[in-house]
Amino acid sequence: MPMPSWWKEAIIYQVYPRSFKDCNEDGIGDLRGVLEQLEYIRSLGVDAIYLNPIYPSSGHDNGYDITDFCAVDPVFGTIGQLEELIRRLHAMGMRLIQDLVINHTSDEHEWFKQAQTSRDNPYYNYYIWWPAENGKPVNRRGFFDPACEAWRYNTATDSWYLHYFSPHQPDLNWDNPVMRQDIYRILRWWLEKGIDGLRFDALTFISKDKHWPEMTEEILKDKYQGDWGHFYANGPCLHDFLREMHEEVMAHYPDAVAIAEASGVGTDRVLDFVADDRKELNLLYHFDGMSIGFLPDGFKRLDPAGYSRREWKEVYSRWSDVFRQRGWGPIYLGNHDQARMVSRWGDDSPESAKLLFTFLLTMRATPFIFQGDELGMTNIYFTRIEEYKDIETRQMYGIAEDKEGFLADQRIVARDNSRTPFQWDASPQACFTTAKPWIRVNKNYKTLNREAEEKDPNSVLNYVRRLIRLRKENPVLTYGDYRLLLPEHPALYVYQRRLGKDLVTVVLNFSAEEQVYPEVLQGRILCNNYENREARLKPWQAVVIDG
Numbered sequence: 001m002p003m004p005s006w007w008k009e010a011i012i013y014q015v016y017p018r019s020f021k022d023c024n025e026d027g028i029g030d031l032r033g034v035l036e037q038l039e040y041i042r043s044l045g046v047d048a049i050y051l052n053p054i055y056p057s058s059g060h061d062n063g064y065d066i067t068d069f070c071a072v073d074p075v076f077g078t079i080g081q082l083e084e085l086i087r088r089l090h091a092m093g094m095r096l097i098q099d100l101v102i103n104h105t106s107d108e109h110e111w112f113k114q115a116q117t118s119r120d121n122p123y124y125n126y127y128i129w130w131p132a133e134n135g136k137p138v139n140r141r142g143f144f145d146p147a148c149e150a151w152r153y154n155t156a157t158d159s160w161y162l163h164y165f166s167p168h169q170p171d172l173n174w175d176n177p178v179m180r181q182d183i184y185r186i187l188r189w190w191l192e193k194g195i196d197g198l199r200f201d202a203l204t205f206i207s208k209d210k211h212w213p214e215m216t217e218e219i220l221k222d223k224y225q226g227d228w229g230h231f232y233a234n235g236p237c238l239h240d241f242l243r244e245m246h247e248e249v250m251a252h253y254p255d256a257v258a259i260a261e262a263s264g265v266g267t268d269r270v271l272d273f274v275a276d277d278r279k280e281l282n283l284l285y286h287f288d289g290m291s292i293g294f295l296p297d298g299f300k301r302l303d304p305a306g307y308s309r310r311e312w313k314e315v316y317s318r319w320s321d322v323f324r325q326r327g328w329g330p331i332y333l334g335n336h337d338q339a340r341m342v343s344r345w346g347d348d349s350p351e352s353a354k355l356l357f358t359f360l361l362t363m364r365a366t367p368f369i370f371q372g373d374e375l376g377m378t379n380i381y382f383t384r385i386e387e388y389k390d391i392e393t394r395q396m397y398g399i400a401e402d403k404e405g406f407l408a409d410q411r412i413v414a415r416d417n418s419r420t421p422f423q424w425d426a427s428p429q430a431c432f433t434t435a436k437p438w439i440r441v442n443k444n445y446k447t448l449n450r451e452a453e454e455k456d457p458n459s460v461l462n463y464v465r466r467l468i469r470l471r472k473e474n475p476v477l478t479y480g481d482y483r484l485l486l487p488e489h490p491a492l493y494v495y496q497r498r499l500g501k502d503l504v505t506v507v508l509n510f511s512a513e514e515q516v517y518p519e520v521l522q523g524r525i526l527c528n529n530y531e532n533r534e535a536r537l538k539p540w541q542a543v544v545i546d547g
């Protein structure tokens with residue numbers, strides 16, 4: 001049995017404030033909207049909120065380009081409202097995890113505004129530069145750059161600055177100890193306000209190899225599975241920085257959880273980050289699950305052959321087994337960077353949404369629920385590039401040769417699919433706002449909304465509430481061992497959770513077809529997304545059995 005921790009037993013609800021609830025009629029969600037809906041969030045039975053960035057931002061990447069780390073963007077509200085959110089969550093016995101971006105800043109951050117004026121400016125070395133006299137910078141990919149470049153020339157300093165994302169997001173130079181101390185000061189400033197943890201954005205990218213090894217598509221393929229994220233997550237000083245950040249900051253707030261968004265880290269390395277004795281991080285979330293079904297070119301193109309449920313079972317079983325003895329992990333099926341989980345991994349049906357939640361809430365990991373998924377909210381299925389707001393979609397469209405094919409895939413995988421306004425009820429704009437929303441509300445809000453689902457005992461919403469209660473009432477679902485059955489079955493995902501005498505079997509028909517599994521008739525039903533239970537499992541049927 002692992003050492004108990006609140007963040008191992010918690011169920012965490014991700015709030016993307018921009019799309020949650022708008023209370024000042026500007027079409028953009030805000031903190032007042034979150035405060036107003038705290039009772040709803042509590043009614044789910046979750047234990048903590050993970051809040052996407054609310055800091056002043058230049059707005060190129062929905063808040064992931066920060067211009068002031070120690071403030072709240074007026075578009076979201078005030079620091080006082082954030083402090084009220086912390087207070088009220090604590091009073092409810094809940095917690096707050098904030099999202100902080102410390103791999104890069106906005107190019108409108110004071111540090112960068114100074115740095116770009118002169119090589120002698122004290123802030124120049126807060127960033128990563130390639131002096132023009134050294135010739136053309138080495139090949140690196142910028143994920144959101146119009147030409148996929150990761151270097152942008154700056155005239156005043158006659159040098160190029162590095163940006164792994166857009167040119168408006170210059171990467172910070174973590175080799176600079178003065179810059180690191182400034183970051184640690186910022187972390188303490190927030191932790192002193194009583195927040196209960198931090199989700200660190202793109203954290204595995206913070207160490208850069210300053211020997212600037214050449215990177216070609218061939219080397220990338222040979223050494224990093226063709227994934228720039230794998231290469232970027234292999235910087236030489238990454239663990240030194242994480243250990244220092246732990247020693248300097250997180251160790252002084254032992255009840256605060258440190259979570260890394262960790263593109264490029266697999267099960268072969270994860271314990272180097274999260275094993276207790278490493279004194280680096282508590283949780284790290286991977287991309288292996290979200291990468292299922294993509295072609296390996298890193299441009300979010302779907303494999304026309306689709307993906308196999310065997311692969312799904314292998315990935316999630318591997319990410320459960322790696323923590324069998326030490327360490328712990330989160331589990332998620334959607335977030336602000338992914339499409340709606342019921343569209344990406346189900347078939348938009350409520351049954352498939354319930355099945356996905358049964359999986360999410362019975363695995364040996366800390367479940368993260370993205371706002372709206374508990375209603376079964378679906379993709380919005382934009383058809384034209386003009387409908388998209390997301391820098392990633394617009395940038396990739398600009399460089400895509402097959403633009404029609406790219407748009408067809410984006411209907412399934414685009415990040416904007418999960419960023420559409422929360423659907424509260426059937427009133428105009430789903431009661432998200434009385435103004436024009438920053439992004440269109442999904443047309444299905446008239447029937448797919450919170451108010452309608454509150455009234456339906458069989459709604460996805462009420463099913464999720466029951467599942468959350470089931471997980472809370474049965475420690476076997478949190479700490480119990482995990483054992484996969486039928487690994488080769490192409491559609492059935494069956495596994496057991498065992499803790500002492502307690503044994504629970506989870507039977508999931510991850511398909512739109514009926515599947516025969518007579519063993520499902522044994523044992524007392526703890527949860528079932530259909531009325532009845534027969535040896536022929538219905539499409540997307542999920543059954544949790546005691547024994």
Ligand code: TEU
Binds near residue numbers: 061165261
């Ligand atoms: O996402 C980082 C991220 O998704 C990369 O690690 C990923 O490998 C890359 O996008 C290639 O697909 C975080 C935030 O979650 C995201 O919303 C931001 O856009 C991004 O960082 C930049 O801050």
Ligand code: CA
Binds near residue numbers: 022026027028029030
């Ligand atoms: Ca607003």
